[in-house]
Amino acid sequence: MEQNQNQNVLAYVETAGGKPVNVGLELLTLARTIADAAGQKVTAALIGSGLDEAAQRVAALGADKVVVVDDPAYTAFSMDEYTGVLEQLVKDEKPAVFLMGNTLQGKGIVPRLAARFESGCVADVTAVSAQDGAVRWTTPRFGGTVLAEEVIENSAVQFATVRTGAFPKPEAAQNTAPVEKKTVLVPADSIRTKIREAVKELTESVNLEDADVIVSGGRGMGSAENFKLVEELAALLGGVVGATRPAIEEGWVSRAHQVGQSGKIVAPKLYIACGISGATQHVSGMSSSGFVVAINKDEDAAIFDVANVGIIGDAVKVIPAMIEEIRKAKAEV
Amino acid sequence: MEILVCIKQVPDDAAEIRLKADGTPDLDGVAQVVNAFDTYALEMATRLKEAVGGEITVISVGGEGVRDALKTCLAVGAQHAFLLTDPAFEGSDSLGKARILAAAKAKLEEKSGKPFDLIFCGLEATDKATGQTGAQLAELLNLPLITNLTDISYENGTVTAKQETDFGYNLIDSAAPCVVTVNTPAYTPRYPTIKSKLAAKKMPIDPISLADLGEGLGKVGEKAALTRTVRFAEPPQKVAGVKIKEETCEDSARRAVAMMVEAKAL
Numbered sequence: 001m002e003q004n005q006n007q008n009v010l011a012y013v014e015t016a017g018g019k020p021v022n023v024g025l026e027l028l029t030l031a032r033t034i035a036d037a038a039g040q041k042v043t044a045a046l047i048g049s050g051l052d053e054a055a056q057r058v059a060a061l062g063a064d065k066v067v068v069v070d071d072p073a074y075t076a077f078s079m080d081e082y083t084g085v086l087e088q089l090v091k092d093e094k095p096a097v098f099l100m101g102n103t104l105q106g107k108g109i110v111p112r113l114a115a116r117f118e119s120g121c122v123a124d125v126t127a128v129s130a131q132d133g134a135v136r137w138t139t140p141r142f143g144g145t146v147l148a149e150e151v152i153e154n155s156a157v158q159f160a161t162v163r164t165g166a167f168p169k170p171e172a173a174q175n176t177a178p179v180e181k182k183t184v185l186v187p188a189d190s191i192r193t194k195i196r197e198a199v200k201e202l203t204e205s206v207n208l209e210d211a212d213v214i215v216s217g218g219r220g221m222g223s224a225e226n227f228k229l230v231e232e233l234a235a236l237l238g239g240v241v242g243a244t245r246p247a248i249e250e251g252w253v254s255r256a257h258q259v260g261q262s263g264k265i266v267a268p269k270l271y272i273a274c275g276i277s278g279a280t281q282h283v284s285g286m287s288s289s290g291f292v293v294a295i296n297k298d299e300d301a302a303i304f305d306v307a308n309v310g311i312i313g314d315a316v317k318v319i320p321a322m323i324e325e326i327r328k329a330k331a332e333v
Numbered sequence: 334m335e336i337l338v339c340i341k342q343v344p345d346d347a348a349e350i351r352l353k354a355d356g357t358p359d360l361d362g363v364a365q366v367v368n369a370f371d372t373y374a375l376e377m378a379t380r381l382k383e384a385v386g387g388e389i390t391v392i393s394v395g396g397e398g399v400r401d402a403l404k405t406c407l408a409v410g411a412q413h414a415f416l417l418t419d420p421a422f423e424g425s426d427s428l429g430k431a432r433i434l435a436a437a438k439a440k441l442e443e444k445s446g447k448p449f450d451l452i453f454c455g456l457e458a459t460d461k462a463t464g465q466t467g468a469q470l471a472e473l474l475n476l477p478l479i480t481n482l483t484d485i486s487y488e489n490g491t492v493t494a495k496q497e498t499d500f501g502y503n504l505i506d507s508a509a510p511c512v513v514t515v516n517t518p519a520y521t522p523r524y525p526t527i528k529s530k531l532a533a534k535k536m537p538i539d540p541i542s543l544a545d546l547g548e549g550l551g552k553v554g555e556k557a558a559l560t561r562t563v564r565f566a567e568p569p570q571k572v573a574g575v576k577i578k579e580e581t582c583e584d585s586a587r588r589a590v591a592m593m594v595e596a597k598a599l
Contacts, residue, residue: 079480104499107457108480111465115428115472120559123463136563142350142460146358147566155559192477193507196493201501237599255517256499261346261459262369262517270598280349287571291598293589299576308574309592311585321586329594 008041009034010095012086013058014105015048020058022210023101023164028061030128030167034097035064037130043067043093044177047085049075055179062173067093069184080193083109084186087116092182095157097135102161102265103209110161119155124265126166126288143261144284164209165267165288206240206256208264213239213272216259216286219246220275220296220315227252229319230274236323242266244282260285275315278303295319334387334487336378337441337449338411339434339470340371342395342402346459352567367402370455372409374515376522377485378453379410385487387450388412390441392541394422394433400538407533408525414536415441419543424555427465432553434466435473436546450509451492456481456516464514471512479505480514 011031013024031042044063046055048070055068069085086109090098098113100106102124114121126147127138137150137160152158208214215237217230227247234241242259243252259266260282271289276282278294278301286292287306294307295315304310311318344350345364353359367375378389390413391406393399403414417437425433442448452474454467471478483502484495487509496503497516525533543550575592579585593599 079478104481107464108468108478111427111463111468112472112478114465115431115469118428118559120426120428121463121465122560123461123465138566140462140568141565142344142358143346143462144568145350146352147568148562149564149566150560150562152560153558192511193479193505195503196506197504198498199501199504206499255497256501261462270593281346287568291593291596292574293593293598299578304576305573306571308596308598309589310574310576311589312576312578313582313585317582318586321583322590324583325586325590326599329590329599 008043008064008093008095009097009099010090010093011042011044011063012098012100013044013046013054014101014103015046015051015054018048018050018054020046020054021101021103022169023103023162025058025061025169026164026167027099027101027162028058028063029170030125030162031097031099032062032170033128034130034135038096038132040096041065043095045069045086045089047074047082056176059177059179060172061170063177066177066179068179068181070181071183076195076198077105078191078195079105079108080191081186083112084190085184086113088184088186090117090157097158097160099160099162102163106161110159114159117155117157117159119157119159120152121159122150122152123161125160125162140284143280144287145280163265165265202254202256208240208242208257208259208266211240211266211268213237213270214242214259214266214268214286214289215239215272215274216242216244216276217247217252217274217315218244218276218282219250220277221247221252222275222316224250224252226316229316233272233274233319233323236326237270239268239270242286244276244279273303273307274319276303277301278305334382334385334451335447335449336382336387336389336451336453337438338371338375338378338389338391338406338453339467340375340391340393340402340406340455341368341458342366342393342399343368343458343460352565356565358565365398365401367405368455368458370457370459370515370517372522373518374453374455375406375410376520377482377515377518378451379523381451381485381487382410390415390449392417392434392437392441394418394425394430403538404533405525407536407538408529409523414538416538416540418540421543421554424558425553426558426560427463428469428559429553429557430466431469431473432551433546434470436550437541438474439549440541440546448510451487452476452510452512454512454514456514467512467514474512477507477511478513479507479511482513482515483518485513
């Protein structure tokens with residue numbers, strides 16, 4: 001297939017409950033960078049139902065065109081259907097580059113699309129350099145201790161999934177892009193799997209990827225009872241609870257809270273690590289956080305290497321004192 | 334039930350890997366192990382086999398060194414193992430690897446006369462973490478795909494998978510055959526025993542080469558790879574901030590919160 005025959009960047013903006021997820025908006029910034037370097041245009045796409053508000057929001061964030069597939073049939077996410085819709089959109093739009101968040105959905109859909117278009121695909125992109133249509137994608141290796149700069153060659157489309165928090169959300173643009181509503185039907189025989197039951201185990205969703213504040217606990221919390229301090233601090237700050245794998249294996253908190261290589265990659269404005277030693281697997285999942293506070297008994301704990309503020313002490317004793325101080329600080333505002 | 338498990342040998346993910354002077358990842362002295370997610374996939378497959386009967390075949394693309402990984406698999410649940418090895422396979426990207434695995438599956442079915450009912454892959458490999466190969470294998474085989482499993486069951490030709498979500502889990506049905514990718518289940522993979530290790534040592538691991546796979550294979554190897562690494566880099570080291578160790582926890586907390594306020598982090 002000939003390269004560069006196509007002209008635009010297609011950015012799929014994932015939504016949850018009718019609202020764009022953070023990475024969906026962030027990748028519009030990346031789409032603009034790539035498109036501008038090659039004199040291309042940005043088309044943003046949304047799939048779901050009841051998306052008028054979301055589409056308007058995206059239209060004001062610098063895309064040249066917004067395509068919305070708004071259909072009650074697509075209210076709930078289904079991997080086979082969404083993959084089919086996106087395949088059709090790629091056929092219609094003929095993009096040079098296709099972007100999607102490296103979310104549960106993106107990880108499932110994008111490699112399948114790449115196979116369908118016999119094109120190259122890079123995953124979990126954290127940075128990009130773009131010149132004259134040639135894009136270099138930076139992706140993590142070995143849990144993030146090494147970065148690889150990759151190029152995609154001999155491909156009709158360059159497929160990429162983008163890490164949450166790696167790019168800023170775009171500023172509001174001067175112009176609002178036109179919104180085009182589109183009907184895309186997926187052949188019935190391409191729907192091969194069926195969700196029999198969607199079980200909500202958690203009373204509230206654990207949206208670590210979109211959280212501004214995350215308070216995480218590790219093995220150093222010592223017990224399920226002590227781990228409640230992490231939850232209390234998170235609640236006080238309006239944040240989400242995170243955890244390391246050891247804390248989850250102890251059964252103190254469910255796996256949905258895992259931050260790190262085999263959990264969620266996060267980039268909140270504030271990250272508080274309580275009783276966490278700082279193993280590579282965990283640090284690679286939180287090192288893009290804006291401001292990091294770490295509490296650990298061990299003065300030499302690796303977590304202090306990535307912390308803006310490190311408190312040497314027993315998290316079980318320090319957290320209650322912090323809660324007290326934060327309450328005071330809040331009262332003064 | 335005939336089960337195929339695709340595994341990859343990777344550098345031990347407990348090792349902290351940096352770059353050598355020549356700018357490539359320093360893997361000297363790093364142990365090669367079965368990718369953690371693939372060990373979960375094999376354990377899940379083994380439990381399913383124990384529940385419904387059948388056999389497990391493990392395959393992997395790589396050099397002679399990958400025999401060790403396959404031996405390990407034979408000692409913890411697999412009955413057959415094949416090494417997909419050929420100089421022409423080297424440097425394949427995820428799509429190339431998926432093509433080799435797909436062709437090998439067809440070859441093994443042709444040889445045994447028994448089609449596979451289920452194909453297991455790990456969710457991703459811990460070295461590159463692209464998570465592409467399993468999904469692309471499903472595409473090439475034109476089979477249903479269920480990703481991110483933490484458990485599985487099988488009854489009357491229907492696979493029911495427990496798929497982890499951000500809110501809990503989905504129970505997803507698919508007709509067999511299908512491809513599944515496995516995340517971390519609630520159980521840990523079993524360890525080999527001395528007896529199972531000795532038994533595995535005696536089991537054959539036959540190689541499968543380019544010539545064995547025939548013409549339908551498609552483009553594989555370094556020249557056909559659609560992604561290429563131009564250079565490696567190390568992430569910028571974050572400059573460690575201030576460490577606080579006051580006499581009491583209260584004093585430490587006070588100083589820390591004051592600094593958070595100053596940095597507008599609160």
